[in-house]
Amino acid sequence: MTTPRSIPTLDDVARVAGVSTATVSRCLNEEQKVSAKTRERVMKVINELGYTPNFNARAMAAKRTNTIGAIIPTMENAIFARGLQAFQETLYASGYNLLVSSSAYQPQLEAEQIRALVARGADGLLLIGYARGQEVYDYLERRGIPTMLAWASLPDRDHASVGFDNCAAMRMLADRVLSMGHIRIAVISGIIEGNDRAEGRLRGIKESVAAHGLDPGQIPVIETSYEIENGAAAFETLMQIDPKPTVVMCGNDVLAAGAISKAHELGLRIPDDVSITGFDDIELASVLQPQLTTVHVPHREMGCIAAKELIDMVEGRSTGAKQQLAVSISMRGSLRQI
Amino acid sequence: MTTPRSIPTLDDVARVAGVSTATVSRCLNEEQKVSAKTRERVMKVINELGYTPNFNARAMAAKRTNTIGAIIPTMENAIFARGLQAFQETLYASGYNLLVSSSAYQPQLEAEQIRALVARGADGLLLIGYARGQEVYDYLERRGIPTMLAWASLPDRDHASVGFDNCAAMRMLADRVLSMGHIRIAVISGIIEGNDRAEGRLRGIKESVAAHGLDPGQIPVIETSYEIENGAAAFETLMQIDPKPTVVMCGNDVLAAGAISKAHELGLRIPDDVSITGFDDIELASVLQPQLTTVHVPHREMGCIAAKELIDMVEGRSTGAKQQLAVSISMRGSLRQI
DNA sequence: GAATCAATTGTAAGCGCTTACACTCACTCT
DNA sequence: AGAGTGAGTGTAAGCGCTTACAATTGATTC
Numbered sequence: 001m002t003t004p005r006s007i008p009t010l011d012d013v014a015r016v017a018g019v020s021t022a023t024v025s026r027c028l029n030e031e032q033k034v035s036a037k038t039r040e041r042v043m044k045v046i047n048e049l050g051y052t053p054n055f056n057a058r059a060m061a062a063k064r065t066n067t068i069g070a071i072i073p074t075m076e077n078a079i080f081a082r083g084l085q086a087f088q089e090t091l092y093a094s095g096y097n098l099l100v101s102s103s104a105y106q107p108q109l110e111a112e113q114i115r116a117l118v119a120r121g122a123d124g125l126l127l128i129g130y131a132r133g134q135e136v137y138d139y140l141e142r143r144g145i146p147t148m149l150a151w152a153s154l155p156d157r158d159h160a161s162v163g164f165d166n167c168a169a170m171r172m173l174a175d176r177v178l179s180m181g182h183i184r185i186a187v188i189s190g191i192i193e194g195n196d197r198a199e200g201r202l203r204g205i206k207e208s209v210a211a212h213g214l215d216p217g218q219i220p221v222i223e224t225s226y227e228i229e230n231g232a233a234a235f236e237t238l239m240q241i242d243p244k245p246t247v248v249m250c251g252n253d254v255l256a257a258g259a260i261s262k263a264h265e266l267g268l269r270i271p272d273d274v275s276i277t278g279f280d281d282i283e284l285a286s287v288l289q290p291q292l293t294t295v296h297v298p299h300r301e302m303g304c305i306a307a308k309e310l311i312d313m314v315e316g317r318s319t320g321a322k323q324q325l326a327v328s329i330s331m332r333g334s335l336r337q338i
Numbered sequence: 339m340t341t342p343r344s345i346p347t348l349d350d351v352a353r354v355a356g357v358s359t360a361t362v363s364r365c366l367n368e369e370q371k372v373s374a375k376t377r378e379r380v381m382k383v384i385n386e387l388g389y390t391p392n393f394n395a396r397a398m399a400a401k402r403t404n405t406i407g408a409i410i411p412t413m414e415n416a417i418f419a420r421g422l423q424a425f426q427e428t429l430y431a432s433g434y435n436l437l438v439s440s441s442a443y444q445p446q447l448e449a450e451q452i453r454a455l456v457a458r459g460a461d462g463l464l465l466i467g468y469a470r471g472q473e474v475y476d477y478l479e480r481r482g483i484p485t486m487l488a489w490a491s492l493p494d495r496d497h498a499s500v501g502f503d504n505c506a507a508m509r510m511l512a513d514r515v516l517s518m519g520h521i522r523i524a525v526i527s528g529i530i531e532g533n534d535r536a537e538g539r540l541r542g543i544k545e546s547v548a549a550h551g552l553d554p555g556q557i558p559v560i561e562t563s564y565e566i567e568n569g570a571a572a573f574e575t576l577m578q579i580d581p582k583p584t585v586v587m588c589g590n591d592v593l594a595a596g597a598i599s600k601a602h603e604l605g606l607r608i609p610d611d612v613s614i615t616g617f618d619d620i621e622l623a624s625v626l627q628p629q630l631t632t633v634h635v636p637h638r639e640m641g642c643i644a645a646k647e648l649i650d651m652v653e654g655r656s657t658g659a660k661q662q663l664a665v666s667i668s669m670r671g672s673l674r675q676i
Numbered sequence: 677g678a679a680t681c682a683a684t685t686g687t688a689a690g691c692g693c694t695t696a697c698a699c700t701c702a703c704t705c706t
Numbered sequence: 707a708g709a710g711t712g713a714g715t716g717t718a719a720g721c722g723c724t725t726a727c728a729a730t731t732g733a734t735t736c
Binding site for chain 4: 023063
């Protein structure tokens with residue numbers, strides 16, 4: 001099957017080119033330190049032999065990998081896709097590679113993967129949100145791994161981060177909903193446990209409701225994980241309440257998609273019979289029928305900033321800034337005036 | 339910022355525990371070769387010191403990484419998400435880790451990333467489809483890296499693969515469309531260049547049309563990359579043809595989502611004014627309104643099989659089998675009888 | 677009691693790179 | 707002409723692990 005011919009190493013290149021391994025290494029890493037003539041000869045040999053540097057050996061000797069790790073809660077839906085894509089592109093442009101893992105929203109798994117990425121020599125890390133044990137932060141600090149948090153940014157925490165205030169953002173949307181005359185609000189929230197974004201969003205709604213003189217304790221809330229069918233199921237349950245809610249606010253666009261789809265199935269017209277809102281403004285939001293009113297998050301901008309700041313931290317130019325991004329409301333057909 | 343206390347190594351553990359490095363290594367890798375008493379003592383020290391093995395050093399010494407690499411064309415939409423998730427879960431269950439990169443549908447980038455993953459010591463690789471230069475296959479064979487191809491499986495190629503015959507699958511759908519009385523078919527295809535799946539799907543439609551005694555050359559085809567807005571734009575263009583197509587067959591669900599969304603915008607009713615079909619049956623397909631008639635692909639099954647077969651190849655139990663999966667048609671509201 | 681054997685443990689040689697330091701060799705400057 | 711300079715190159719010491727092989731130990735056998 002496989003040709004037994006062994007894989008060429010730096011030594012092979014050096015021997016064939018008639019130079020020392022140090023010179024070959026320099027050709028690959030610090031061109032300017034090698035004379036043009038030598039470099040040319042070495043490069044020719046590298047091509048002839050089909051030599052590729054061994055990453056692990058390089059990482060070991062150089063103690064750096066030009067690799068950034070990112071751990072996102074899920075790859076199953078597109079919530080993080082666009083931001084991550086921008087993150088990756090920005091890193092790539094600066095000569096860094098990205099390693100992605102998904103933690104399936106399990107803190108335990110996230111901790112494991114953080115260790116795995118650090119063990120692999122990641123120069124820096126991108127994590128989503130704040131919620132994780134202090135021991136994880138301690139570990140990261142002890143190992144000296146620069147870490148950025150994204151998709152959240154809290155005024156009262158000063159860890160390096162880029163994102164927005166999930167609570168304030170959702171409160172803004174709820175204020176808008178209330179100002180349009182809605183009184184009977186129901187909520188489909190993501191799982192709060194271990195997810196500060198979901199927690200903030202729910203809190204935002206409650207704060208808004210309270211500020212409008214209503215009792216936040218009266219609001220029906222269903223907590224479920226971010227999957228379309230869960231949104232659908234939750235919506236069906238909420239619609240059995242009498243009197244029916246006039247609006248169902250969802251923790252993200254995925255849940256809202258499920259809700260809208262179930263509404264069609266139940267023969268409920270949106271927004272005539274009931275309004276629905278989302279959060280994130282992923283592509284999905286504007287192919288739904290009617291299009292989804294949601295909180296617009298600047299995914300690409302967030303990804304770019306995260307990458308730039310993280311690189312600055314890794315290269316020692318920054319100790320980790322906090323950047324709060326503005327979000328806005330994308331008003332579309334799924335929310336109506338009462 | 340960072341505590342300068344240095345990172346514990348195997349040597350540190352060995353010294354503190356009063357054993358040799360070999361013994362510590364054995365505790366971590368071949369428990370049964372160490373007495374219970376010693377193991378216990380060593381493990382205690384490992385925890386106290388917060389020791390984590392250095393992956394790169396381990397990879398170097400052991401010449402294997404328990405890591406599988408996967409390169410998918412895009413992470414931006416969910417086409418590969420579910421299959422990849424299943425792939426990952428299956429690998430994880432067998433003690434393997436997954437490293438994912440995205441090639442943005444660029445063969446050149448894919449080749450680069452293959453080299454990068456191999457340089458990192460990936461024990462095996464998962465690639466999508468067949469279309470890539472022979473030199474890539476040669477490289478992989480020379481390095482002895484087991485490679486699985488997924489999302490495609492061609493009768494006349496015998497590379498290890500798991501997937502389906504894209505051409506046959508789409509031909510089946512087209513046959514169905516034609517049998518329902520459609521005569522004026524239009525197509526929104528993905529970019530053919532460098533994408534054998536897209537090419538096969540388009541060919542499937544043409545073969546079906548030809549088999550029904552029509553001229554495949556007459557069918558309007560717009561080729562565009564897999565993004566919702568591109569599907570929308572293409573649909574708008576196709577609807578300007580006179581007489582209008584009775585059905586627009588799309589290369590995948592993402593393009594179809596764009597088409598449906600544009601149809602609403604144009605005030606065209608689906609399926610009354612025009613039918614639309616997709617391919618893949620991702621979650622999106624059933625939240626669209628009307629729900630999308632599409633080719634159902636067994637994503638999870640494909641991911642699982644790919645993982646199992648690849649592990650068998652890596653561990654020398656298989657030399658690479660080819661498995662063809664059956665696809666089916668998900669008949670839903672977007673396609674109607676004429 | 678000596679020999680045999682299996683179970684444990686230790687010794688030490690790499691794995692393929694980077695890089696501090698040493699060295700060589702034209703040139704340039706007094 | 708001799709010293710000083712700096713560009714280019716080589717030498718060799720690791721980086722933190724795994725593992726073949728050697729050594730030790732205690733138990734078992736005759």
